[in-house]
Amino acid sequence: MAERYSSFTPGGTGWFFQRVTAAFLVVVLAFHFFLLHFVNHAYEVTFLGTQARMENIGYLLTMVLFLVTAAFHGVNGVYNALVNQGLKGTQKKVILAVLTLAGVALVAQGTYVALVMGGMI
Amino acid sequence: MSQSYNRGLVEDFGRWKEFSAGMWAWIFHKFTGWILIGYLFTHISVLSTSLGAAGNEAAIMNEADIYTTTLQGLESLFLIRLLEIGLLAVAVFHILNGLRLLMVDLGVGLEAQDKSFYASLVLTGAITVASVPTFLTGVGL
Numbered sequence: 616m617a618e619r620y621s622s623f624t625p626g627g628t629g630w631f632f633q634r635v636t637a638a639f640l641v642v643v644l645a646f647h648f649f650l651l652h653f654v655n656h657a658y659e660v661t662f663l664g665t666q667a668r669m670e671n672i673g674y675l676l677t678m679v680l681f682l683v684t685a686a687f688h689g690v691n692g693v694y695n696a697l698v699n700q701g702l703k704g705t706q707k708k709v710i711l712a713v714l715t716l717a718g719v720a721l722v723a724q725g726t727y728v729a730l731v732m733g734g735m736i
Numbered sequence: 737m738s739q740s741y742n743r744g745l746v747e748d749f750g751r752w753k754e755f756s757a758g759m760w761a762w763i764f765h766k767f768t769g770w771i772l773i774g775y776l777f778t779h780i781s782v783l784s785t786s787l788g789a790a791g792n793e794a795a796i797m798n799e800a801d802i803y804t805t806t807l808q809g810l811e812s813l814f815l816i817r818l819l820e821i822g823l824l825a826v827a828v829f830h831i832l833n834g835l836r837l838l839m840v841d842l843g844v845g846l847e848a849q850d851k852s853f854y855a856s857l858v859l860t861g862a863i864t865v866a867s868v869p870t871f872l873t874g875v876g877l
Contacts, residue, residue, distance in 0.1 A: 637838060641831050648827060652867075657820065658811035658874055661804045662789045662796045682780075689773030696766050717777075725780045731790045732783075 633691050636684040643681045662732075669733035682725040690718035757850035761833055768830040775823060782806065814877050821871045825864040832856040 651657055655664065669675050694714050702710060730736045755763070789801035796804075810816045836852045839845050845852065 634838060634841060637834050641834055644827060644831060648824065652820075652824070653870060656870075656873060658808060660807050660811075661799050662786060662801050663799070663804075665786065665803070666796075685773075685776055689769065689776060692766075692769045693773060696769070721777060721780060724784065728780065728783050728786055732786050734790075 629691055629695075633688060633695075636688040639684050640681075640688055643677065644685075647681065665732050666734060669729060675729055675733050675735075679726055679729055682729070683722055686718045686721050686725075690714045757853045761836070761849075761853040761856070764829060765833050765837070768826045768833075771823075771826050772830060782810070812875065814875055817871055817875050821864065821868060824867055824871070825860055828863050829856060829860040832859055 651660070669678070694711060697710055698707065727736075749763075783803075785806045786803040789796060789803035792801055795801040833853065833856045836849070836856055839852070840849055
């Protein structure tokens with residue numbers, strides 16, 4: 616096997632982080648679904664129950680990290696899908712700016728919500 | 737394995753009948769990814785009702801706060817339960833095919849990349865079907 620099949624080339628940080636976040640999200644997304652649909656059931660969710668989970672600092676940090684990585688992975692994925700479709704020039708820059716703003720807003724709102732749920736603010 | 741394949745543009749959806757397993761995997765991964773990021777924005781919006789609920793201790797204790805009533809109201813709808821099953825299917829496929837992609841990127845099991853795509857589909861179907869009773873608990877048509 617003289618050829619190098621791995622696509623991990625130096626310099627592609629966006630691409631690299633897409634893979635790093637993927638590895639994290641595989642575990643946490645499965646955990647999230649399992650906890651809120653099979654251990655607890657979505658139809659039984661109450662503010663009290665959510666608050667109890669979010670008061671655990673480890674859980675809160677995991678959920679915030681989940682949000683940050685999912686937002687990056689999703690927004691970066693959408694951006695790259697559009698670039699694949701032939702997006703370029705000014706349009707590409709505008710789309711990148713809009714997606715970045717949307718991602719930052721999502722993380723800010725989600726983090727605020729998590730802190731309120733946990734009674735931290 | 738030194739030969740390369742030129743299968744043409746996968747972005748040219750009009751020639752879908754010529755697509756190979758790997759191309760279908762690419763399209764399904766993108767499609768499920770769009771759904772998941774779209775859902776994430778919706779999810780945070782719905783969970784933001786907690787901002788209106790926080791601080792109203794009497795309502796929280798009675799489970800009559802806006803967060804609890806919004807979530808339980810949505811969960812009482814059969815349509816929402818169906819959409820949740822769809823979301824599970826989408827998430828499970830994205831996870832399984834994502835694991836497959838990580839393996840492909842690392843050069844592991846390249847010879848079986850088509851088989852692992854079929855395995856992702858079958859496993860997604862099995863997990864989704866097995867989860868239906870859990871997702872439909874306590875809801876009527």
